[in-house]
Structures are given as C-alpha cells and as structure tokens.
Amino acid sequence: MELSDRQKIILTLVVHEYIRTASPVGSKNLVEQYQLDMSSATVRNELGLLTEMGYLRQPHTSAGRVPTEEGYRYFVERLLRRTELPDSTQFMISHQFYQTRPDVDEWMKLAASILASQSHAASLITPPHSDKTRFKHVELVATRGQQILMVLVLLGGEIRQRFVTLDESFNQEKLSTTADHIRTFVQGMTADEILSRQNQTQGLEKTALGWIMDELHSVSSTTGEVFLDGLTNVMAEPEFSGNDDARRALRVLEERSLLQEVLERTAANSSIGGVQVIIGGEGTWEELRPFSMVLGRYGKPGLATGSLGVLGPLRMSYGRTISTVRFLSGLLSSLLMDTMVE
Amino acid sequence: MELSDRQKIILTLVVHEYIRTASPVGSKNLVEQYQLDMSSATVRNELGLLTEMGYLRQPHTSAGRVPTEEGYRYFVERLLRRTELPDSTQFMISHQFYQTRPDVDEWMKLAASILASQSHAASLITPPHSDKTRFKHVELVATRGQQILMVLVLLGGEIRQRFVTLDESFNQEKLSTTADHIRTFVQGMTADEILSRQNQTQGLEKTALGWIMDELHSVSSTTGEVFLDGLTNVMAEPEFSGNDDARRALRVLEERSLLQEVLERTAANSSIGGVQVIIGGEGTWEELRPFSMVLGRYGKPGLATGSLGVLGPLRMSYGRTISTVRFLSGLLSSLLMDTMVE
DNA sequence: TTTAGCACTCTAAAGGCGAGAGTGCTAAAC
DNA sequence: GTTTAGCACTCTCGCCTTTAGAGTGCTAAA
Incomplete structure (x- = not known):
C-alpha cells in the first residue's frame, strides 16, 4: 500500500x-x-x-x-516532517513564562492560553502529578474548635489541604510537635510504608498518620483538574457551525472525565518530549470522532508529570500544533525541574 | 407609571x-x-x-x-414573589454536600454543578476570599538546592504556596525554627502591620517576612479563579442557536476578567443571603446585553466571602434560579463556617 | 501515460408562493 | 365607558422550484 x-x-x-x-x-x-x-x-x-x-x-x-x-x-x-517553532516565537513564549511569578498554576494557565492561541484550537493541561505518591512534609494548623487544617506536601511538590475534626481540641504547640515528629518519622514514604509503621505510634500522631495515608491514596487515584482554554477557537471552525455540532464539541470539553481518560490512556504510551496525535478518536472514543488531539507530557518521569495538549477539528494545522506542544512541554519540564521538591 | x-x-x-x-x-x-x-x-x-x-x-x-x-x-x-426551594430538593442538595469530603474546592465544584443543572444555565462561583488578608500560619519546606517552598495560611482559611530561591541553602531544621518564630511574631497581622515589625528581625526571617507581605498583597489584589459549569446549558437555548451568538455567549464565559469585574462590582452592593439580579448587563456591560445573571454571596463577611451565580438568557426561569442561588449560598456559608480558620 | 473534451451529477443560493399567526381598528354589545 | 366580535392587513416561515457552478468519470486522441 x-x-x-x-x-x-x-x-x-x-x-x-x-x-x-x-x-x-x-x-x-x-x-x-x-x-x-x-x-x-x-x-x-x-x-x-x-x-x-x-x-x-x-x-x-x-x-x-x-x-x-x-x-x-x-x-x-x-x-509531515518535523519542524521546530521559529526562534522568535520560542523566545516570545519563554519570555512570557519568565515574567510570571513562579507558580505552577500560573504556568499552567499561561501554557493553556499560549497553546490555544498558537493552535487556534482548544487547549488542555493537567497539573503535574505523581503516581507513586510519597510523603514529604506535613503541617497541622489549629483552627477553632476541634477543626484542624492539615496541609500535606508530597514529593514532587503537590500540595493537598484538608480539614479534619477531632473529638478533643489541641493547641497549636501540640500540633506542631506532632507534625515535626511525623515529618522525620515517615519521611519519603508511600502510604503502604506508612501503614506498616503506624502501629509504633499512638494518640494524635496515629490519627494524623491515618489522615495522611487517606490523602496519599486519594491523590494517587485522582488526576487533578484539567485546565482548559480557547474554547471559542474550536467553535469558530466552520465544521462546528451548526448549533448541534457546537454543543457536542463543547460537551466533550466540559465532560472532564472523558478528557481524563484519554489523557491517562495516552500518558502510558508517551514519553516526555514525545508528542502523540489522536485522530478522530482512533476508533476508541466515539465522541471524539470529529476531533483530533495533539498530546504531550511534561515534568520529570517518576517524580511528577502532567499532560498538555490541544483538541481541535480533524483539519487542524498539525505541523504547527505539534511543534508548539513539543516546545511547551520541554519548557514546562525545565521550569518545573527548578521547583521540584525532592 | x-x-x-x-x-x-x-x-x-x-x-x-x-x-x-x-x-x-x-x-x-x-x-x-x-x-x-x-x-x-x-x-x-x-x-x-x-x-x-x-x-x-x-x-x-x-x-x-x-x-x-x-x-x-x-x-x-x-x-415575582419570593419562593423557597421545595423541601425535597433542599434535602437532596444538602445530602450531596455532606457526602463529599470536606474540601472547599470540592464544594465549589459541586455547587457549580448543582446550580447549573437546577437553573439550566451556566453557573459560576469564586472561592472564598478575604479583602483584609491576615497572617495565620506559615511553613517553609526545604526542597533541593536553594529552592524553598513557602506555604502560607491566611485567616479565613485561604492557602497560598510559592517557591522562592535563596542565595544560600538552609536545612529543614533552620527553616522550621524560623517559621515557628514568625508564626508567633506576626500572628494575625496584615501586611502593613508586618512591615512595621520587619526591622526588628534580620537574616532569613526578615527575608521570609518580605515574601509573606508580597503574598498578602498579591492575595488581596486577586480574586481567585472563577469556576464554571453548565456551559452547554446556555448553548442549548434557542436564542443562542446561531453560531455567532453561541460564540459570543461562550466568549463572555471564557473572558474571566469580565466575570470578575461583574462579580466584584456586585459584591459591593450585596449582602450574604441577598440575591442580585442583573438583567441585560444593566447598561453597564455591553457584552452581557443578551444575558441575565443571578448572583449571591456566601461565606462570613469580614473573614472570607465568595460569589456564586448563574448566567443565562434573559428569559431564564428567575423564580427557580433565585431560590436555588439563595439556598446554595446559605448552605455553603454554613458549611464553610465549620472550617473557617480564625 | 497524459491530456482534452464532454455529458452528467449534485449542491447551494435565490426566488416565488401559500399558510398561519398576530395585529390594529371599527363598530356593536354590555 | 369598557369589552368584544369581525375584518382587512402585515409579516414570517417553511416549502418548492429553478439555476448557476463546480466537480466528476469516462472516452478517445496525443
């Protein structure tokens, strides 16, 4: 053939x-x-x-x-032969990133916005996320009554917060001491490793370890929010001019679970720097039939990675989009590298 | 007349x-x-x-x-005479809230989703936010190299994180001690109050106080992300069937800055529990001419409040929407009350 | 193997037509 | 004075037909 x-x-x-x-x-x-x-x-x-x-x-x-x-x-x-983004564009983009304050959320928003405007399509991006979540740091903050705010930092830099209620109330000092101790006690461990150690503790500390394991589990089972941008771009395409098509397009983007599934499934096959193209749902996703996606990953494998990509009509400008996704995934990876919690 | x-x-x-x-x-x-x-x-x-x-x-x-x-x-x-949501609906909604894990983000997502489905329109909600931001708690976490992760908890429960780079590197112990000291030193203060005390400190502590003031300022000038849901609902309305109208509708929702402006401007006039209705942009916002908004506020005034509301066509079902917004704002307020950091 | 020529097909835009719904006005009825 | 029946008029919307144009596939010649 x-x-x-x-x-x-x-x-x-x-x-x-x-x-x-x-x-x-x-x-x-x-x-x-x-x-x-x-x-x-x-x-x-x-x-x-x-x-x-x-x-x-x-x-x-x-x-x-x-x-x-x-x-x-x-x-x-x-x-399609591999092309790089023009130097001037690369520079322009980098510049914007170095101008924002160093915050992962900011970067994600910026990346989504740039990706959307460069590709004239809808862009999506998930926060960096680790599949083997390890404990890095915990903090317990007294609020009022028996409510405690627990702030958990994971290896890789993810942060989770959660409110918990206790039967008795503790003062901040007691909470701080406990947190201090936990930090050294289960440094760098996974939920399972913590479990095996939980019996060596008691009282508040034991309870707190329970919360931490809960959170670690819940983190590894969720894939953070998908950020979107450029929704109007995809609506502007003539193939989605009919009201019904337009709604279907929007529905795909609003239905986060589908996106998450695609991103996760694709994540498995793609390496950092590699870009995957999904055309017409590839027979697997019926709803994506009228769309193409260009997906890449960023971050540091094993520590924390995220996905970013574009969803547009089948007739999207593949060359330009692919090089933009590749460039942005590289840029985000290196930016992130500097702020990784190890 | x-x-x-x-x-x-x-x-x-x-x-x-x-x-x-x-x-x-x-x-x-x-x-x-x-x-x-x-x-x-x-x-x-x-x-x-x-x-x-x-x-x-x-x-x-x-x-x-x-x-x-x-x-x-x-x-x-x-x-329009004031109506309450049917008891069964109230119960159904409350039930859903008590089933999720107690996390402000989760509640916001849920509220947005319920509001969208109840009103058959697009819903929006901003996180609880305080205009007079006061320090509650800080944590400094060593990462690698000279990077430090600073986690800041504000009175009201907002959490901000930020990476900072130092000239020299500190170990975790030194960082913890500093954080401990800062906590008691500037407990409950605003950025201005901290400034007047900064000169009593030196070294790392002085630097950290600088970061904290930065963050406090940046918090009070931003109004957190606007969560959206139910975009497809507004597209489903016949008045937005034309492709162009549909895009304009979507553009309004994607243009967060406009929404933020409306929300802020409206926040000034509205009290917790009070619901405001903005019809056709009220002559102020040209882009909102084809829309109506029903807006409410939730939270605890003076500590932290957020907005929630609906954006739909002029011919939206005002009675139902208003009572839903009122009910949700009350529900969110009471949920939040329990997790407020005071 | 390539090209010119031609009959054929199908869409999309434009025009024409009639049914239906709604109006405003007037004059009669209450 | 208010309400109602009757009527002529207006305008849209859906449906049909027509037509111009673009593109095709095929055949036969170069």
Whole structure:
C-alpha cells in the first residue's frame, strides 16, 4: 500500500488545502493553486486512486475530495516532517513564562492560553502529578474548635489541604510537635510504608498518620483538574457551525472525565518530549470522532508529570500544533525541574 | 407609571409564556393557554398599552410580544414573589454536600454543578476570599538546592504556596525554627502591620517576612479563579442557536476578567443571603446585553466571602434560579463556617 | 501515460408562493 | 365607558422550484 511520490505530493496538498479552506478540494483548483505541471485530468486520476485506497473521500458525487481519518493519519505519520517553532516565537513564549511569578498554576494557565492561541484550537493541561505518591512534609494548623487544617506536601511538590475534626481540641504547640515528629518519622514514604509503621505510634500522631495515608491514596487515584482554554477557537471552525455540532464539541470539553481518560490512556504510551496525535478518536472514543488531539507530557518521569495538549477539528494545522506542544512541554519540564521538591 | 392589576397579570403571563416557549406570545394564544375570562381583543388592548410603556416589544409588526429588559426587571422586582426551594430538593442538595469530603474546592465544584443543572444555565462561583488578608500560619519546606517552598495560611482559611530561591541553602531544621518564630511574631497581622515589625528581625526571617507581605498583597489584589459549569446549558437555548451568538455567549464565559469585574462590582452592593439580579448587563456591560445573571454571596463577611451565580438568557426561569442561588449560598456559608480558620 | 473534451451529477443560493399567526381598528354589545 | 366580535392587513416561515457552478468519470486522441 505504498504511495508513489506524486501521490504523496497530491495527498499533502489536499490536506493542506482542506485545512486552509475547510471545503472539499477539486482537481482543477489544486492545479491552479499550486501551479502543478500536470493537468487536472491527471490529478483527477490520482485523486480517484487515493480515494480507492481510503485516504480521501467525497462528501457526495461531484464534490471535491476531503481527507479521511486514514488520510490525516498517513499525512501526520509519513508526510509531515518535523519542524521546530521559529526562534522568535520560542523566545516570545519563554519570555512570557519568565515574567510570571513562579507558580505552577500560573504556568499552567499561561501554557493553556499560549497553546490555544498558537493552535487556534482548544487547549488542555493537567497539573503535574505523581503516581507513586510519597510523603514529604506535613503541617497541622489549629483552627477553632476541634477543626484542624492539615496541609500535606508530597514529593514532587503537590500540595493537598484538608480539614479534619477531632473529638478533643489541641493547641497549636501540640500540633506542631506532632507534625515535626511525623515529618522525620515517615519521611519519603508511600502510604503502604506508612501503614506498616503506624502501629509504633499512638494518640494524635496515629490519627494524623491515618489522615495522611487517606490523602496519599486519594491523590494517587485522582488526576487533578484539567485546565482548559480557547474554547471559542474550536467553535469558530466552520465544521462546528451548526448549533448541534457546537454543543457536542463543547460537551466533550466540559465532560472532564472523558478528557481524563484519554489523557491517562495516552500518558502510558508517551514519553516526555514525545508528542502523540489522536485522530478522530482512533476508533476508541466515539465522541471524539470529529476531533483530533495533539498530546504531550511534561515534568520529570517518576517524580511528577502532567499532560498538555490541544483538541481541535480533524483539519487542524498539525505541523504547527505539534511543534508548539513539543516546545511547551520541554519548557514546562525545565521550569518545573527548578521547583521540584525532592 | 403604575400598572393595573390586570396588566400585572398579563405581563406576568407573557413573561412566563415566553420563558416557556421562547417564541413571541400573542393575545389569542394567551387567552387559550391560561383560560383567561376576557377576550383576546381585550388582552390585545392591554398588550398595546404595555408595549407603549416599554415593558414589551414586538420583533416585527404582526408578531406576538416579547418582554423587554424593563419588562423582565419589573417582573423580577415587583411581580415575582419570593419562593423557597421545595423541601425535597433542599434535602437532596444538602445530602450531596455532606457526602463529599470536606474540601472547599470540592464544594465549589459541586455547587457549580448543582446550580447549573437546577437553573439550566451556566453557573459560576469564586472561592472564598478575604479583602483584609491576615497572617495565620506559615511553613517553609526545604526542597533541593536553594529552592524553598513557602506555604502560607491566611485567616479565613485561604492557602497560598510559592517557591522562592535563596542565595544560600538552609536545612529543614533552620527553616522550621524560623517559621515557628514568625508564626508567633506576626500572628494575625496584615501586611502593613508586618512591615512595621520587619526591622526588628534580620537574616532569613526578615527575608521570609518580605515574601509573606508580597503574598498578602498579591492575595488581596486577586480574586481567585472563577469556576464554571453548565456551559452547554446556555448553548442549548434557542436564542443562542446561531453560531455567532453561541460564540459570543461562550466568549463572555471564557473572558474571566469580565466575570470578575461583574462579580466584584456586585459584591459591593450585596449582602450574604441577598440575591442580585442583573438583567441585560444593566447598561453597564455591553457584552452581557443578551444575558441575565443571578448572583449571591456566601461565606462570613469580614473573614472570607465568595460569589456564586448563574448566567443565562434573559428569559431564564428567575423564580427557580433565585431560590436555588439563595439556598446554595446559605448552605455553603454554613458549611464553610465549620472550617473557617480564625 | 497524459491530456482534452464532454455529458452528467449534485449542491447551494435565490426566488416565488401559500399558510398561519398576530395585529390594529371599527363598530356593536354590555 | 369598557369589552368584544369581525375584518382587512402585515409579516414570517417553511416549502418548492429553478439555476448557476463546480466537480466528476469516462472516452478517445496525443
């Protein structure tokens, strides 16, 4: 099923042109637009072949050709050559990051916003998250009554807070001492390791260890909130002009659980710096059929990693989007490296 | 400009019917639908009067009537009688809150989701936030190198984290001691009060106080992230069926700064438990012209308060929405009361 | 193998038409 | 004086037809 050079060129051009204009592209138009040195009839023959092979399709007889999912896939995997973002753009982006205050949330918001504007699509990003969560630091703060605020810092820098109620009330001093002791006692441990040690303790300390294990468990089972940006971009695309399509698009983005699933599933296969492209849901996610996603990961493997990516129409500008995602994932990783709690 | 009783009834019915059907309501229809004991001609006369007074308008000659912004306003302020949510609904909602783990973020998400589904519109909510930010607790955590993680707890329970870089590196023990001392030294103070005391300190402690004041300032100038839910609801309304309208609606919701401005401006005038209704942007916000908002506040005044509300089409179901907002703001306030750091 | 020519197909935009809903006005009825 | 029946008029909306245009596939010649 190898394509001839000419077929590759034509497929590339069809994809380009369709991405540009969003309307089916015909043979004559193609020849004129790109000044090909062959006639429209020749192109027509090739188009017919490519259609037979399943890379193109016609919305109806006597309409131009539109890439199929397979067409996009072939294009992305075989025809798209790797490009880097222009230096000026890279610089512009980096600059913005170094101007904000060093805060993971800020960075995420900024990354989402940049990604959305660069790709003209919706962007998404999850906070850095570790799958093997280890204890780093705990703090117990007396509030009023029997309420205690527990602040938990994990290896990797994630922070969790939680309110707990006790039967008796403790003063801040007692709480601080307990926290101090816990810190050295279970430094760097996982929930399981802490469990095996819990019996050596008693009273408040034992209770607190229980909360900590709870939190550690709950952290490893959740994948932080998905940040979104650029929702309007995807609505602006003509294929989502109908009210119903538009709503469906929005629904996908609002339905965080689907996104989380896709991100998690994809996370398994992708390494930091590697970019994955999911075209039309890849047969697995029905709701994603009219969309493509470009996903990357950032962070430090084993310590804490997050995903970032773009959701747009099938006819998104893959080259530009892929290089943007790759660049941003690298940038975020290095920014994060400096603030990792080890 | 006082309306007769009959005019009030008719205006109410027009608003009701238009909210229900989303299409202009005519005299005949009105009489049949509500079995009024007058003829359509009489109703027609009253409609003409109401139109002259500016409470109704006709999309074109020979179409039914549609409420104007003034019409909605009159309806909400004078004709809508205060109702409470049915007991069963109240119970159902409370139940959901007590089932989640006690975490402000969780509550906010839940509140947004309930509000969206109850009102069939988009909901928004901001985290509890204090305008006079006071220090409650600080923690300094050694990471690697010269990076330090500072976790700051404010009176009211807000938590801020931040990474800072130092010229020299300190061990955890030194950091803990410093944090301990700071805690007692500036307990409950505002940024200004801390400033007047900073000169009594030196070294790491002085530096840390600087960071803390920075954070306190930055907290009081920001209003936390606006949570959103139910975006698809507003898209489902027929008045936003056109692609362009839909995008504009979405843009309003994505443009957080506008929302923040509205929320802040409104916060000034509204007390806990009071609900404000903003119809058509009230002449101030052009982008909000096609929308209505129902806003409430929750929390404990002076300590920490947040806003919650709904953004929907002008023809939203005001009665139901208002009572939902009122109920949720009360519920959130009491939930929060238990976890307030004082 | 490529190209010119041609008959054919299908969409999308534009125009025309009729049904239906609603209005305002007038004159009669209460 | 208020209410109502009757009526002519207006305007939209959905439906149909028509038409222009773009694109195709096929055939036969270069």
